[in-house]
Amino acid sequence: MTSAVAAGETAIELTGIGKRFPGVIANHDIDITIQAGTIHALVGENGAGKSTLMKILYGVQKPDDGTIKVNGAEVSFATPSDAIAHGLGMVFQHFMLADNLTVLENVVLGAESLHGIGDDARAEITRISEVYGFGLDPDELVESLGVGERQRVEILKVLFRGARIIILDEPTAVLVPHEVDALFENLRRLRDQGHTLIFISHKLDEVLAIADHITVIRRGTTVASVLPSETTSRGLAELMVGSELPSPSTEESTVTETVLLAVRDLEVTDEDGRQELAEISFDIHAGEIVGIAGVEGNGQTELVEAIIGMRHLSRGTVTMSGTDITHWTTRQRRESGIGYIPEDRHRHGLLLDSPLWENRILGHQSRPPSVVGPWLNLRGARADAERIIAEYDVRTPGVGTNARALSGGNQQKFIVGREMSGDPKILVASHPTRGVDVGAQAQIWSHIKAARKDGLAVLLISADLDELIGLSDSIRVLLRGRLVGRFDPQSVTPQELGSAMTGAGDDR
Amino acid sequence: MLAFIAGGFVLLSAVRVISGADEITSSGTLAVTLTATMPIALAGLGGLWAERAGVVNIGLEGMMIMGTLGAGYVTYHHGVLAGVLGAIAFGMIGGALHALATVIFGVDHIVSGVAINIIAAGIAGFLAEAWFTDLPGGGPTQSPSLADPGKINLSFLSEPASNLEDKHWFLVSDLASVVEMFTKNLSVLTLLGLALIVGSFFLLWRTRFGLRLRSCGEAPEAAESVGINVYRYKFTAVMISGGLAGLGGAYLALVSTSGFQVGQTQGRGYIGLAAMIFGNWRPTGMFMGSGLFGYTQALPFRDGTHSVHALLLVVAGLLVAVAVIQWLKGSRRNAIISVVLGAVFLTWYLTTDIVPADFTKMAPYVTTMLVLAFAAQRLRMPAADGRIYRKGSSG
Ligand SMILES: Nc1ncnc2c1ncn2[C@@H]1O[C@H](COP(=O)(O)OP(=O)(O)OP(=O)(O)O)[C@@H](O)[C@H]1O
Ligand SMILES: [Mg+2]
Numbered sequence: 001m002t003s004a005v006a007a008g009e010t011a012i013e014l015t016g017i018g019k020r021f022p023g024v025i026a027n028h029d030i031d032i033t034i035q036a037g038t039i040h041a042l043v044g045e046n047g048a049g050k051s052t053l054m055k056i057l058y059g060v061q062k063p064d065d066g067t068i069k070v071n072g073a074e075v076s077f078a079t080p081s082d083a084i085a086h087g088l089g090m091v092f093q094h095f096m097l098a099d100n101l102t103v104l105e106n107v108v109l110g111a112e113s114l115h116g117i118g119d120d121a122r123a124e125i126t127r128i129s130e131v132y133g134f135g136l137d138p139d140e141l142v143e144s145l146g147v148g149e150r151q152r153v154e155i156l157k158v159l160f161r162g163a164r165i166i167i168l169d170e171p172t173a174v175l176v177p178h179e180v181d182a183l184f185e186n187l188r189r190l191r192d193q194g195h196t197l198i199f200i201s202h203k204l205d206e207v208l209a210i211a212d213h214i215t216v217i218r219r220g221t222t223v224a225s226v227l228p229s230e231t232t233s234r235g236l237a238e239l240m241v242g243s244e245l246p247s248p249s250t251e252e253s254t255v256t257e258t259v260l261l262a263v264r265d266l267e268v269t270d271e272d273g274r275q276e277l278a279e280i281s282f283d284i285h286a287g288e289i290v291g292i293a294g295v296e297g298n299g300q301t302e303l304v305e306a307i308i309g310m311r312h313l314s315r316g317t318v319t320m321s322g323t324d325i326t327h328w329t330t331r332q333r334r335e336s337g338i339g340y341i342p343e344d345r346h347r348h349g350l351l352l353d354s355p356l357w358e359n360r361i362l363g364h365q366s367r368p369p370s371v372v373g374p375w376l377n378l379r380g381a382r383a384d385a386e387r388i389i390a391e392y393d394v395r396t397p398g399v400g401t402n403a404r405a406l407s408g409g410n411q412q413k414f415i416v417g418r419e420m421s422g423d424p425k426i427l428v429a430s431h432p433t434r435g436v437d438v439g440a441q442a443q444i445w446s447h448i449k450a451a452r453k454d455g456l457a458v459l460l461i462s463a464d465l466d467e468l469i470g471l472s473d474s475i476r477v478l479l480r481g482r483l484v485g486r487f488d489p490q491s492v493t494p495q496e497l498g499s500a501m502t503g504a505g506d507d508r
Numbered sequence: 509m510l511a512f513i514a515g516g517f518v519l520l521s522a523v524r525v526i527s528g529a530d531e532i533t534s535s536g537t538l539a540v541t542l543t544a545t546m547p548i549a550l551a552g553l554g555g556l557w558a559e560r561a562g563v564v565n566i567g568l569e570g571m572m573i574m575g576t577l578g579a580g581y582v583t584y585h586h587g588v589l590a591g592v593l594g595a596i597a598f599g600m601i602g603g604a605l606h607a608l609a610t611v612i613f614g615v616d617h618i619v620s621g622v623a624i625n626i627i628a629a630g631i632a633g634f635l636a637e638a639w640f641t642d643l644p645g646g647g648p649t650q651s652p653s654l655a656d657p658g659k660i661n662l663s664f665l666s667e668p669a670s671n672l673e674d675k676h677w678f679l680v681s682d683l684a685s686v687v688e689m690f691t692k693n694l695s696v697l698t699l700l701g702l703a704l705i706v707g708s709f710f711l712l713w714r715t716r717f718g719l720r721l722r723s724c725g726e727a728p729e730a731a732e733s734v735g736i737n738v739y740r741y742k743f744t745a746v747m748i749s750g751g752l753a754g755l756g757g758a759y760l761a762l763v764s765t766s767g768f769q770v771g772q773t774q775g776r777g778y779i780g781l782a783a784m785i786f787g788n789w790r791p792t793g794m795f796m797g798s799g800l801f802g803y804t805q806a807l808p809f810r811d812g813t814h815s816v817h818a819l820l821l822v823v824a825g826l827l828v829a830v831a832v833i834q835w836l837k838g839s840r841r842n843a844i845i846s847v848v849l850g851a852v853f854l855t856w857y858l859t860t861d862i863v864p865a866d867f868t869k870m871a872p873y874v875t876t877m878l879v880l881a882f883a884a885q886r887l888r889m890p891a892a893d894g895r896i897y898r899k900g901s902s903g
Contacts, residue, residue, distance in 0.1 A: 058733075060732075060733070060900060061900060062900075079732065079735070079737070079899075080732060080733055080734070080735050081735030081736070081737065083735075084734070084735040085735075090733070092733060096727070096729060096730035096733040096734075097727065097730055098723055098726035098727035098730050098731075098891065099726065099727070099891055100726050100888065100890065100891050101719075101722070101723065101726055101727075105719055105723075106730070108719070109719060109720065109723050109730070109731065109734050109736070110720070110731070110734030110735045110736050111734065112716035112719065112720075113716075116716075117714075117715075117716055117719055157734075
């Protein structure tokens with residue numbers, strides 16, 4: 001499979017890399033050799049140390065031990081600019097974008113010498129965006145973009161630069177299958193042109209589809225190196241966790257007659273008066289999970305924010321158990337039992353520089369166990385944060401650790417645990433298992449299923465079609481701000497969903 | 509933006525004709541306004557540079573004080589050109605201190621800025637006494653009188669304009685006043701200041717340097733992740749910020765008055781910061797804000813009791829305009845509040861002939877507050893403004 005261009009040459013050689021943080025050994029004795037002109041995947045549990053290793057390679061962090069060789073020469077990067085000078089580029093797991101700058105400004109930043117900062121760059125961005133079907137407007141503010149679009153901007157950034165060695169840390173977490181396919185096609189093309197790619201994902205099928213080589217990292221060190229032809233996703237998962245995976249159980253429907261959340265004729269417009277959502281109506285019953293399928297950017301962000309009270313409705317109503325809550329504040333909604341897993345954990349879910357126990361209080365600042373009377377109950381918050389850490393298997397030294405020091409997947413698990421606390425009646429979940437490893441994903445699913453049995457109503461938004469089909473009791477498709485289709489997860493196939501999501505077969 | 513300025517100008521002109529308070533747009537008033545505006549605008553521009561790179565610079569006041577001192581000392585000994593450069597250099601020393609503290613050592617921006625203000629005031633008092641006491645015409649709190657940086661007169665334009673102004677025609681005479689403001693006794697430093705404001709806009713928004721600098725104020729982690737040396741840009745920005753504040757100080761010592769005096773800045777550094785916020789961290793808006801402050805400072809000195817009385821009518825007019833805009837935007841409650849307030853000002857105007865002299869000194873600030881409150885723009889400061897950034901927090 002390896003292309004002839006640079007076959008046999010070593011692009012990157014990591015030997016004995018080690019990195020310690022207070023209370024955590026993030027990396028130790030890592031040895032990886034990556035051939036030029038190949039796609040090399042890294043897999044491992046949440047907190048295994050993948051992102052840390054990549055940040056070391058990209059010059060963001062310094063290793064405590066070990067050596068790095070790029071194209072045969074030993075290097076020591078003090079800052080990313082050194083890495084960039086050696087031809088490296090990286091898509092970070094958590095977006096590195098400036099909200100208040102436009103897509104264009106974010107893309108050209110640091111690479112202005114390639115196409116300037118004006119019309120040339122705009123043309124180039126539009127070109128790449130078209131080739132990849134990103135549909136990005138170079139002059140839009142990044143602030144107004146949802147996670148999917150932000151992810152595409154990040155990928156565009158690295159493509160724009162044309163780095164020789166490209167690190168992609170979970171670039172597909174919020175992309176739907178056909179977007180992933182388009183990306184992969186282009187990654188393969190880059191590889192065939194001699195670029196070297198490092199790819200990280202928790203979606204093992206993707207890894208098997210794209211990678212030429214796979215390295216497995218467990219608890220900070222490399223434990224196996226396999227070829228995709230020699231393994232299966234189940235085999236990979238077992239290498240990652242070091243034991244067998246539980247098999248998913250099938251369940252009976254628990255949908256009841258009680259409508260918990262009713263949305264009627266909801267409409268949202270943006271500042272310029274353009275419709276972002278229109279004619280949205282649906283019910284969610286107690287014990288029901290309604291899945292929303294769709295390519296990110298078709299109104300998911302707006303829908304969720306409208307229900308949670310973060311966005312103004314220009315029309316329509318939202319009712320909860322028969323009470324009209326259209327004009328309620330977000331706090332009132334949360335207090336009355338709506339849990340919310342935001343799409344972007346860094347923008348909305350966490351205070352990154354606060355300890356976990358403080359993050360436990362976030363959004364529950366008026367409810368036990370975080371309060372007693374008018375006071376915050378610090379002990380209660382700590383104890384409950386401990387509970388979440390245990391129940392959701394959040395890998396961290398303790399509740400006093402800052403949220404920033406957790407790996408992406410562990411941050412996500414903590415948020416899910418928090419939002420499931422206090423027995424919510426309704427859960428609005430955007431990409432609840434984004435960046436979470438297969439084991440933890442199964443665990444989160446079983447938590448959600450258990451709560452559903454007790455009458456939880458869930459609005460589930462996900463780019464992962466297996467998750468949508470596996471969890472939902474009914475699936476709606478959101479396309480260009482409207483609900484265009486309704487599917488029964490018992491009978492629908494991912495292909496059918498996929499074509500409904502792009503509007504193939506109707507008006508496109 | 510242009511529509512707002514034009515609208516405001518037409519309103520002023522109309523009020524002048526209705527009220528007969530000719531001073532509110534006279535060339536004299538406008539000239540004083542411009543002189544009052546420039547130091548504020550230079551401080552504001554300094555603030556803008558620093559905050560666009562993510563450093564809050566409340567030390568502008570202190571850097572401005574350093575500028576007045578530098579202008580005083582260097583001008584006396586080496587002439588006016590050196591004096592202006594000296595003022596910039598003195599301001600930059602303050603900027604360098606602030607940059608060192610906030611960027612390199614991670615000191616809280618407010619703490620460092622306030623410290624600089626206190627230190628600068630102390631140093632200026634001390635050095636003024638040491639440097640100026642024994643000079644002819646100097647004293648422990650002031651320098652000898654200093655040379656002027658030079659003025660530009662285009663009398664072929666200013667004289668006809670002056671004639672037109674005296675006709676007191678609606679709009680035409682007011683525009684003539686504006687022409688006169690820019691063509692008669694226009695200080696070279698004013699011209700320099702205006703050029704710097706325009707130049708800053710181009711540098712910050714149209715060049716790669718500017719994009720990088722602004723990215724450090726918006727998302728330093730992202731900037732670092734694409735290979736930008738965040739510390740260097742922040743440091744540069746704060747140095748430039750100090751230099752601009754220093755230049756503002758030079759303006760005070762050389763143009764507004766003709767010599768250094770202790771305490772001469774009178775909080776203009778802070779006002780500059782307010783003008784920058786009013787202007788939404790953008791040069792044009794910042795300059796408009798400064799102009800507003802400058803105008804309301806100038807007006808009480810120009811037939812104050814009548815002029816400020818006429819200002820009541822202007823405020824009433826503005827409030828009605830705000831009401832219309834709010835109504836069109838669909839926010840009825842705000843519209844009604846504006847109309848009611850407008851009616852109050854109108855009644856006040858109609859039932860009195862002058863405002864009390866004491867009030868004239870306060871009115872500017874009242875007006876400014878009202879304008880600030882009702883401008884109701886969506887202010888958006890740089891996202892990482894005031895945040896301490898540590899190298900290596902990318903990713
Ligand atoms: N800045 C930091 N300070 C302290 N600990 C850290 C820091 N960054 C990472 N860690 C710890 O290092 C370990 C490895 O984290 P890393 O982010 O590399 O995991 P990962 O493999 O990328 O996981 P995920 O799949 O969840 O993204 C984790 O235990 C994490 O808590
Ligand atoms: Mg990671």
